[in-house]
Amino acid sequence: MQLIPCPWCGPREEVEFHYGGQAHVAYPAESAALSDEEWAKFVFFRDNPRGPFAERWSHAAGCRRWFNAVRDTRSYELLAVYRPDQERPVTT
Amino acid sequence: MTADIATRRSPLDGWTSRFTELAPAVRLAERPFLAQLTLRLTDTSRAAAVSRVLGVELPETPCTFSSGTGPHGPVEVAWLGPDEYLVLAQPGLQRTLESALREAIGDTHGAVVDVSAQRTTLTLSGPRARDLLAHGCAIDLHPSASPIGTCVQTLLAQAGIILLVRDADAGEFVVLVRASFATYLAAWLVDAGMEYREYREQPV
Ligand SMILES: [Zn+2]
Numbered sequence: 001m002q003l004i005p006c007p008w009c010g011p012r013e014e015v016e017f018h019y020g021g022q023a024h025v026a027y028p029a030e031s032a033a034l035s036d037e038e039w040a041k042f043v044f045f046r047d048n049p050r051g052p053f054a055e056r057w058s059h060a061a062g063c064r065r066w067f068n069a070v071r072d073t074r075s076y077e078l079l080a081v082y083r084p085d086q087e088r089p090v091t092t
Numbered sequence: 093m094t095a096d097i098a099t100r101r102s103p104l105d106g107w108t109s110r111f112t113e114l115a116p117a118v119r120l121a122e123r124p125f126l127a128q129l130t131l132r133l134t135d136t137s138r139a140a141a142v143s144r145v146l147g148v149e150l151p152e153t154p155c156t157f158s159s160g161t162g163p164h165g166p167v168e169v170a171w172l173g174p175d176e177y178l179v180l181a182q183p184g185l186q187r188t189l190e191s192a193l194r195e196a197i198g199d200t201h202g203a204v205v206d207v208s209a210q211r212t213t214l215t216l217s218g219p220r221a222r223d224l225l226a227h228g229c230a231i232d233l234h235p236s237a238s239p240i241g242t243c244v245q246t247l248l249a250q251a252g253i254i255l256l257v258r259d260a261d262a263g264e265f266v267v268l269v270r271a272s273f274a275t276y277l278a279a280w281l282v283d284a285g286m287e288y289r290e291y292r293e294q295p296v
Contacts, residue, residue: 001230008154008174009244013230016247061252062245063154063173 020056235260
């Protein structure tokens with residue numbers, strides 16, 4: 001089973017975690033001014049890259065904290081994990 | 093927690109005889125009704141005041157717990173998250189501790205919640221306790237990886253638990269499990285420990 005390193009608890013089994021989709025999706029600054037199309041884009045449309053992808057994960061069966069991870073979608077390799085208050089680290 | 097002490101039943105009431113069948117390989121017992129409080133403390137300036145109330149320092153390192161004896165007797169404080177702790181104390185102290193901790197936090201950003209009824213406590217010790225846990229728990233409980241004072245929130249046989257390592261070398265563990273999962277976990281432990289019933293202590 002794949003191990004995911006929680007920024008607080010360290011490496012734990014994948015079953016302890018919950019996936020939260022793409023990270024760094026900012027809430028619209030003026031949400032009331034959005035057209036239906038723009039709103040749909042914000043709610044439903046996500047990147048789907050082949051390669052490094054910044055995602056949100058929750059350590060659901062552990063410390064129950066959300067954090068971010070950069071995962072290579074081709075290999076499932078986790079290139080970095082970082083707390084929500086940290087910038088996305090540079091990965092190669 | 094409004095239940096009358098004379099009539100309340102612990103989640104694992106009636107399991108003692110099944111637990112004792114695992115001895116001497118594993119000594120398994122329920123320690124019911126411990127006072128348990130969730131403490132959220134965002135403002136660390138109150139940590140000292142909280143420590144004074146408990147007589148124990150708050151654990152700073154993730155996945156550890158601290159223990160000691162303070163004004164309210166023996167207390168264990170487990171790290172549950174960056175600003176979250178679980179306070180364990182002797183049965184019946186939840187009201188007293190709740191108000192004492194609230195006073196220590198004062199007006200700062202934090203919370204104290206009595207969660208004594210949420211979980212029950214199992215203690216495991218004995219020469220095969222670690223092997224028994226390894227049947228359903230992925231955490232390495234060898235003393236070199238999980239020394240005394242380790243506290244992990246993880247899954248045991250797919251049930252969410254909080255596990256405290258009281259004595260790594262002697263294999264003394266505390267497992268906190270939600271009341272609704274307690275009988276499932278007890279049944280699993282008794283079943284997983286079946287093979288150790290043949291165990292006899294070596295003559296010294
Ligand atoms: Zn964690």
